[in-house]
Amino acid sequence: MNDSLITIAMPKGRIFGDACRLLRNAGFRLPETFETTRKLIFDLESEPFRFILAKPVDVPTYVEYGAADIGIAGKDVLLESGRDVYEMVDLGISKCHMAVAGLPKHQSRRPFLKIATKYPNIASDFYRKRGEQVDLIALNGSIELAPIVGLADAIVDIVSTGQTLKENGLIEYDRLLDVSSRLVVNPVSYRLKKGLIDQIVEKMIKATEGTKVGMD
Ligand SMILES: Nc1ncnc2c1ncn2[C@@H]1O[C@H](COP(=O)(O)OP(=O)(O)OP(=O)(O)O)[C@@H](O)[C@H]1O
Ligand SMILES: O=P(O)(O)OC[C@H]1O[C@H](OP(=O)(O)OP(=O)(O)O)[C@H](O)[C@@H]1O
Numbered sequence: 001m002n003d004s005l006i007t008i009a010m011p012k013g014r015i016f017g018d019a020c021r022l023l024r025n026a027g028f029r030l031p032e033t034f035e036t037t038r039k040l041i042f043d044l045e046s047e048p049f050r051f052i053l054a055k056p057v058d059v060p061t062y063v064e065y066g067a068a069d070i071g072i073a074g075k076d077v078l079l080e081s082g083r084d085v086y087e088m089v090d091l092g093i094s095k096c097h098m099a100v101a102g103l104p105k106h107q108s109r110r111p112f113l114k115i116a117t118k119y120p121n122i123a124s125d126f127y128r129k130r131g132e133q134v135d136l137i138a139l140n141g142s143i144e145l146a147p148i149v150g151l152a153d154a155i156v157d158i159v160s161t162g163q164t165l166k167e168n169g170l171i172e173y174d175r176l177l178d179v180s181s182r183l184v185v186n187p188v189s190y191r192l193k194k195g196l197i198d199q200i201v202e203k204m205i206k207a208t209e210g211t212k213v214g215m216d
Pocket of ligand 2: 140141142143144157158159160161162163164165
């Protein structure tokens with residue numbers, strides 16, 4: 001492990017733009033090409049920071065294994081993965097919530113409800129706590145299709161504007177969890193590079209509060 005280099009795992013996709021904005025406000029001098037490049041690793045010039053660009057769902061894995069010291073990931077992804085990382089800052093970006101949804105007035109004749117989801121761990125935890133036994137069907141996307149075509153009685157999925165539910169004639173039954181993106185840290189990195197990581201955490205907190213920060 002290089003003690004003076006900090007590797008930061010960034011989620012490609014939806015969170016990326018907001019995360020870049022926050023990092024720039026925190027004083028990181030990200031190149032202009034950062035948002036458009038196909039390169040997956042970036043070293044900042046004359047600064048001890050390396051960025052790796054990963055699929056959002058994989059960020060906790062890179063951080064748990066120490067391939068990255070720090071990462072940015074949605075609370076949904078963190079809970080679902082159960083990875084052993086320190087959650088240091090609620091960045092307040094990419095806000096949305098997780099909900100149970102389905103067709104209005106849907107009544108299942110099955111003994112156990114079928115629930116389609118990209119989040120089987122979160123869903124099973126939710127129904128276990130409610131004392132309900134359900135059959136989970138794991139899907140990878142377009143979750144809202146499942147109740148419409150009769151694959152499932154309901155879904156557990158992310159809702160943001162509610163547009164996807166609305167356009168597909170679905171309604172929200174229950175709200176499970178508020179979601180936003182978090183700054184996470186590898187526990188060993190935190191022990192070995194505490195000084196540098198604490199500085200980054202502090203700058204990210206300030207940036208989250210809307211303060212522009214300079215990087216020394
Ligand atoms: N509709 C949404 N609005 C706001 N934030 C969202 C929304 N959907 C997901 N998110 C948040 O953004 C994170 C990343 O979502 P994104 O769609 O980029 O990745 P993904 O689900 O892995 O997509 P894909 O499988 O298409 O790569 C999610 O983990 C969640 O925290
Ligand atoms: O409430 P809304 O603003 O409509 O957003 C919610 C939708 O966004 C996410 O899907 P995404 O766009 O990531 O596509 P996916 O079907 O590939 O998961 C989520 O799974 C919902 O389908």
